[in-house]
Amino acid sequence: MSIEVTINKKSYTVDVPPETPLLWVLRDVIGLTGTKYGCGIAQCGACTVHVGSDAVRSCITAVSDVAKPITTIEGLDVDGNHPVQRAWREERVPQCGYCQAGQIMQAAALLDEIKNPSDQQICDAMVGNICRCGCYQRIQSAVRRASRGI
Amino acid sequence: MINVRAPTTSSNPRVRLENVSRRQFLRSAAAVTAFAVAAEISGLEPALAYETGGAQMPHGTVNDPHVFVSIDSSGIVSITAHRSEMGTGIRTSLPMVVADELEADWSKVRIVQALADEPRYGNQDTDGSRSMRHFLQPMRQVGAAMRQMLESAAAKQWAVPLSEVQASNHEVLHRPTGRKLTYGELAKAAMDLPTPQLEALKFKPDNAFRYMGHGNVPIYDLFDITVGKAQYGYDVRLPGMTYAVIARPPVVGGKLRSFDAMEALKVPGVVKVLELKVSWAPPAAFSPLGGIAVVATNTWAAIKGREALKVDWEDGENGAYDSAAYRQQMAEAANKPGRVERTQGDFDKAFAGASKVVSAEYYVPHLAQASMEPLVATATIRNGECEVWAPLQYPFGAREAFAKLLELPIDKVKVNVTLLGGGFGRKCQSDFAQEAVLLSKALDGAPVKLAWTREDDLHHAFYHTVTYSRLDAGVDSSGKVIAWRHRSVAPTLFANFKPDPKREQAIELGLGLADVALDIPNVRVETGEAAAMTRIGWFRSVNNIPHAFAVQSFIGEIAEALGKDPKDVLLEIIGPPRKLELDKLGLTDPLWNYGDPYSTYPVDTGRLANVVNLAASRANWGRSLPKGSGLGIAAHRSFLSYVATVVEVGVDSQGKLAIPRVETAIDCGFAVNPERIRSQIEGAAVMGLSNFIGEISFKNGRAEQGNFDNYPVARIDNAPTNVRVHIVPNGSDVPAGGVGEPGVPPFLPALCNAIFAATGKRIRSLPAGDQLRV
Ligand code: FES
Ligand code: FES
Numbered sequence: 001m002s003i004e005v006t007i008n009k010k011s012y013t014v015d016v017p018p019e020t021p022l023l024w025v026l027r028d029v030i031g032l033t034g035t036k037y038g039c040g041i042a043q044c045g046a047c048t049v050h051v052g053s054d055a056v057r058s059c060i061t062a063v064s065d066v067a068k069p070i071t072t073i074e075g076l077d078v079d080g081n082h083p084v085q086r087a088w089r090e091e092r093v094p095q096c097g098y099c100q101a102g103q104i105m106q107a108a109a110l111l112d113e114i115k116n117p118s119d120q121q122i123c124d125a126m127v128g129n130i131c132r133c134g135c136y137q138r139i140q141s142a143v144r145r146a147s148r149g150i
Numbered sequence: 151m152i153n154v155r156a157p158t159t160s161s162n163p164r165v166r167l168e169n170v171s172r173r174q175f176l177r178s179a180a181a182v183t184a185f186a187v188a189a190e191i192s193g194l195e196p197a198l199a200y201e202t203g204g205a206q207m208p209h210g211t212v213n214d215p216h217v218f219v220s221i222d223s224s225g226i227v228s229i230t231a232h233r234s235e236m237g238t239g240i241r242t243s244l245p246m247v248v249a250d251e252l253e254a255d256w257s258k259v260r261i262v263q264a265l266a267d268e269p270r271y272g273n274q275d276t277d278g279s280r281s282m283r284h285f286l287q288p289m290r291q292v293g294a295a296m297r298q299m300l301e302s303a304a305a306k307q308w309a310v311p312l313s314e315v316q317a318s319n320h321e322v323l324h325r326p327t328g329r330k331l332t333y334g335e336l337a338k339a340a341m342d343l344p345t346p347q348l349e350a351l352k353f354k355p356d357n358a359f360r361y362m363g364h365g366n367v368p369i370y371d372l373f374d375i376t377v378g379k380a381q382y383g384y385d386v387r388l389p390g391m392t393y394a395v396i397a398r399p400p401v402v403g404g405k406l407r408s409f410d411a412m413e414a415l416k417v418p419g420v421v422k423v424l425e426l427k428v429s430w431a432p433p434a435a436f437s438p439l440g441g442i443a444v445v446a447t448n449t450w451a452a453i454k455g456r457e458a459l460k461v462d463w464e465d466g467e468n469g470a471y472d473s474a475a476y477r478q479q480m481a482e483a484a485n486k487p488g489r490v491e492r493t494q495g496d497f498d499k500a501f502a503g504a505s506k507v508v509s510a511e512y513y514v515p516h517l518a519q520a521s522m523e524p525l526v527a528t529a530t531i532r533n534g535e536c537e538v539w540a541p542l543q544y545p546f547g548a549r550e551a552f553a554k555l556l557e558l559p560i561d562k563v564k565v566n567v568t569l570l571g572g573g574f575g576r577k578c579q580s581d582f583a584q585e586a587v588l589l590s591k592a593l594d595g596a597p598v599k600l601a602w603t604r605e606d607d608l609h610h611a612f613y614h615t616v617t618y619s620r621l622d623a624g625v626d627s628s629g630k631v632i633a634w635r636h637r638s639v640a641p642t643l644f645a646n647f648k649p650d651p652k653r654e655q656a657i658e659l660g661l662g663l664a665d666v667a668l669d670i671p672n673v674r675v676e677t678g679e680a681a682a683m684t685r686i687g688w689f690r691s692v693n694n695i696p697h698a699f700a701v702q703s704f705i706g707e708i709a710e711a712l713g714k715d716p717k718d719v720l721l722e723i724i725g726p727p728r729k730l731e732l733d734k735l736g737l738t739d740p741l742w743n744y745g746d747p748y749s750t751y752p753v754d755t756g757r758l759a760n761v762v763n764l765a766a767s768r769a770n771w772g773r774s775l776p777k778g779s780g781l782g783i784a785a786h787r788s789f790l791s792y793v794a795t796v797v798e799v800g801v802d803s804q805g806k807l808a809i810p811r812v813e814t815a816i817d818c819g820f821a822v823n824p825e826r827i828r829s830q831i832e833g834a835a836v837m838g839l840s841n842f843i844g845e846i847s848f849k850n851g852r853a854e855q856g857n858f859d860n861y862p863v864a865r866i867d868n869a870p871t872n873v874r875v876h877i878v879p880n881g882s883d884v885p886a887g888g889v890g891e892p893g894v895p896p897f898l899p900a901l902c903n904a905i906f907a908a909t910g911k912r913i914r915s916l917p918a919g920d921q922l923r924v
Contacts, residue, residue, distance in 0.1 A: 016418075016419075016448070017418050017419075020448075020450050020451075021450060023450075024448050024449050024450035027385075027449070028393060028447075028448035028449055028450070029448060031387060032378075033378075033381075033384070033385035033387070034377070034378020034379065035378070036382075036384065036522070036523070036571070037384065037449070037524070037601075038522050038523075038524075038604065039604045039857055039858050040453075040603060040604060040857075041604075041857055041858075041859065043857060043858035043859055044522065044604075044858055046522060072378065073377065073378030074377065074378045074379075076377075080373065080376060080377035085376040085377065088376045089368070089372055089373065089376055092368055092369070092372065092825065092829070094237075094369065094371075094372065094375045094376070095237035095238070095239075095829055095830075095833055096235075096236055096237030096521070096522070096523070096569070096570060096571050096572045096573075097237070097371060097375035097380055097569070097571070098382055098521075098522040098523045098569075098571025098572060099522045099571075100375050100376065101375075101378045104376060122866075123866055123867050124867075126866045127865050127866055127867045128865075129865075129866070130522065130858060130863055130865060131522070131836075132520060132521055132522045132572050132574075132837075132840075132863060133237045133522075133572060133833045133836075134832060134833030134834070134835065134836025134837055134864065134869065135829070135832070135833065136836060136864075136865075136866040136869045136871050137832050137869075137870070137871040137872065137873055138829070138832070139866065140866065140871050
């Protein structure tokens, strides 16, 4: 079945069963591998993308259910200089880095909604994103830093 | 050529030892004059050397600049990173060492990831917190040699004495005239020069380091990570590639009876279903488990296809593995005499005569590494040559395994090491990549990506062992501990490599059990029997986790029994500053010492006590805290570094745990990249908390947990996010210790000691579960 999606301002037509999760359409069909697989059941946040302005877990989002334009880590900012990305570099957040695309997309959606989140709001927004390397301390600092820079 | 190689390739190991002592002579006896002259001329120090275990590892170490460095005419310096990057920063830190000695400008450095090729690069097995320990010196030699080659090239071009030129920040300067040549201008001439002799190398003094010790170099992949361009194993894409998942026997050693692929083949996108035949039999090392592979046009279709398979498995002996029953057996083993591994004085007599005794039992379950990137590998075989892309911690071992599987000469197998989305020991075992190779072969060499789901990862790990410990101490009337017995029962990972010895082996005893500093006259360490009923493997810090948990919790319990301050008791038990004398420990097997020479890396109680005092003072140890709050302390030497941690907790009336602050002190010798050391220690606290809440348990031989919904790991809401790291300052003459792992072991006991201080509840059995609930 042909399904049309807009990703990072480009439109694509993909031919997959409608229930195929957006994650695998992005990664395997289109080749945008910045969005990661970590659990497949909305437990880890590695697959987080924006649909419209909402952070969603692409691993449990059927591609046919996506009605708004999608933004992935590759499209968050053309130069990679979104305030969250800059803050992530300034705080030197990543260790292995695998979870960070999801973390950054989650944080960017939070700051889009709440310009100056409290620590509790940061915690509530980021609790669905696992970092097995344990970068949470710097994630927290980077979100705070980005909130000052937006 | 100044290669330093393993004695296996050297005709006479004694020659190497003599070389070492000669270099040590240079440092000590000749150091005064040699140093004075060198400092006068150029501020450089003569060749430093302390012996490490690097040379004993397969393929040893290599320090040839032609192997690791190339410079092009535009001045771009390419440095090869030969160890795997899984989050420690080593892919940046070792090239940074080269760049520093080379006087290279980091902005003009490019990092090239090495193929799996140990004969060329030296050992590439990235585990055991060994990379910096074993390669700091060879990489300094690489950088210094290339710097001196650039200087020689410049001196030659100007026809001036070598002593008049000096390399500095990507240029060579002729001091008397102020003339300069850039590294780009000198590149070709310098690279054509022979490599200087090791003895002729001059090293920068510590105060001239630009990068080492400063932490001013961000990880090389930082930008790419933040924009989604960093390439992990899961991200490899080849033209025409298919995607596969495998249904594996749910019980280790299980066999396929029959399967029906009819429904699976109806799933849109599924192109093939085939049996992956292996003859798995223990000891199986890293062999794949076999199973049914579902090949599809994308990962999702392969997963759905696998769900539609009908498979009948025969479980075999390990189908009886039941964690509850197994724990019972381990407890019994821990409560009877075991094999004596260390004995000093007469424990039985001293214990019988003690005026007070303390006893406790501890349990740490199986854990799974659960790196965020599950296992994955991509393979293709073309014209009799196999090429693999995978996140491998031990790439050369994997390459050898592929060659064997395919019956190809090793030079027909090429292994590309991608970034690893975490490793934690699991990616040392190449079973998953062997599956990809077997699968490509079954598909006539077509490119295929073999992906593991999270469920695969938790169901088919090489798990952290499970450990039951019993400790007994006797105290005399003055309150001094005079008798100590530690019985440890755990299945061994060596069951993967030889007939199951059913108890911890020398290497595991060396992971914080037999090597513990105890200023106690009567000591006995014993191991009890436990057969491995699943695959045991490496897990960040390995047996140090249960060993330190037991020892450091028990010290807290002794303090409680004596009504003393836990930090004071800890320091008393560590005893006065000294280097433990191995022949006085009464060890049955020689101390492993992480594969490094004891003369370079002794157990130094002064350094251990120092980190205890440092962490305690930064935590304001002894301060009064509100009800429900408490401080706990623990210290542990592992991977040749010393770490002490003070954890502060608050436990509310519902039993909810908060960790507002952690103070950790680490003495890892020369701290090459302090910024990455901090990040490792911060992460170690988080992983320490994960070890407090997670468990892999078995029922009918099957791992009961399959994803993060029932295998919880620390998240931002419960993880420590105020971890303060204190690095003991050392010069580059203090041998570098490990960093990736040593932060983990003290965290658990410090946490449980803190919980005890806050609540009076002693957690001896993990996971914590609802033990904190009132
Ligand atoms: S992969 Fe989607 S939440 Fe984990
Ligand atoms: S940086 Fe490794 S999982 Fe987050």
